[in-house]
Amino acid sequence: MKTKVAIIGAGPSGLLLGQLLAKQGIDNVIIERVSGDYILGRIRAGVLEQGMVDLLREAGVGERMDREGQVHTGVELAFNNKRVKIELEKLTGGSTVMVYGQTEVTRDLMDARSAAGLTTYYESSNVELHDVKTDTPYVTFEHGGERYRLDCDYIAGCDGFHGVSRPTIPASSRKEYERVYPFGWLGVLSDTPPVNDELIYCKTDRGFAMTSMRSATRSRYYLQVPLTDKVEDWSDEAFWTELKNRLPNDVAEKLVTGPSIEKSIAPLRSFVCEPMQYGHLFLVGDAAHIVPPTGAKGLNLAASDVATLYKVLTQVYKEGDKDCISQYSDICLRRVWNGERFSWWMTNMLHDFTGENDLETETHAKFMESELNFYTDNEAGRRVIAMQYVGLPYEDLV
Incomplete structure (x- = not known):
């Protein structure tokens, strides 16, 4: 088999890249380790920057997002018995974020790829990348009991932190930066109305908490927990009780509880691999970087990688500019x-x-308390938070 671009991974970044390239007539094949149903069963982020929203529209998959997604013009920070609103739209001159779950983004992209008849090999094993430093890279993999070879011009590694793409770059040619945090996030998804119409980030002596949503009838809540905790340690009742203890009193009084439909604990880490390109292999999204979810940047950084690679490959194939x-x-x-x-x-x-x-760590806490007060007590500080939260503009090629 032969294609122009081999994409490793059928998560949202791989699917979005494939859709954008196909719109430009650039052939691509996606190779994925797990099934499509497994991918759709993963509960992930749901806050989209304007840049990603525009990119999804450009890919032709924005119709349901525009119909069902919720535009948020602000977020709240709750601490020291007060609530501070960060007015995103006002402070940034019109920028907002869209709340639309990553699962729904992925579903829309899968449906579009299927409707376009583009090739995806789900449940592939023994995926290996070859000769990525040359002009003739190729990918080998097993699918349905058969061994395949896919010749290509370029490879996009969209296969996440544990994928095969990053390790393909020799250790001597990459440098990795990492910080692992001493806690995780316990997340619960429930079919209950959100407690607030915008996200609330809560800092308390009991630990961090966050209120979020996926729709007008589905909520997503988080608690900071020790890394030693396990999901089975937390009954639904224990979760709701602790969440109420960490929310401002007026918010806790409005909280509607119910059975969880998904519950998980995610560790937090900061990770970056440099460089993100080696020969004809490009790392995209989690394959190259991981962020703690506090800033709502993980999926959005992956989208900005996709936007850049899409521009690069379009210029290569449309203008012959390598x-x-x-x-x-x-x-x-x-x-x-x-x-x-x-x-x-x-x-x-x-x-x-x-x-x-x-x-x-107590001294660190005092520093951070001062930091939080400083940035929220004046409009200039709140504007800095707002500008970062809505996301920086995408950068064009020179």
Whole structure:
């Protein structure tokens, strides 16, 4: 088999890239380790920056998002018995975010790819990338009991943190930066009306909490928990009780509880791999970087990677300009590090790092309390938060 672009991974970044390339007449094949149903069963983020919203529309998959997604003009920070609204639209001159679940984004992209008759190999195994430093890379994999070879011009590694793409780059040619946080997020999805019409980030002495939503009838809530906790340690009743204890009193009084339909604990880490390009292999999204979810940047950074790679490959095939390939990593990493810094900053400000008789972490908590007060007590500080939250503009090729 032969194609122009081999895409490893059928998550939202791989599917979005494939859809955008197909719109330009650039052939692509997606190879995915798991089934489509498994991918749709993963509960992920749901806050989309304007740049990603526009990119989904450009890909031709924005109709349901525009119909069912919820435009949010602000978010709230709750701490020290007060609630501070960050007026995103007002403070940024018109920018907003869209609340539309990653699962729904993925479903729309899958449906569009299927309708267009584009090739995807789900449930593939033993995927290997070959000769990525040459002009003739190829991918081998097994599917349905048969061994395949896919020759291509370029490979997009959209296969996540544990995928095969990043390890294909020799360790001597990449540098990895990482910080692992000493807690996780316990998330619960429930068919209950959201407690508030905008997201609330809550900082308390009991730990961080967050209220979010997927629709007018489906809510998503989070609690900071120790890494030693397990999902089975938390009954629904225990979760709702602790959530109420961490919410402002007026919010807790409005909370509607009910059976959880999904419950999971996610560890938090900051991770970046440099560079994001090696020969004819490009790393995209979680294959190259992970952010703690506090800043709502994970899916959005993946989308900005896709936007950059889409521009690069379009220029390669439409204009014959291969020199632009060298711009990919630098452009992506500028935005990645900004998103990493914002997510790290939000995580540090809003979470409880203190330990018993630990003066260093208690001092850190005092610094972060001052930081939070400083940035929320004046419009200039709130504008900084708003600008970062709605996302920086996508960067064009030189």
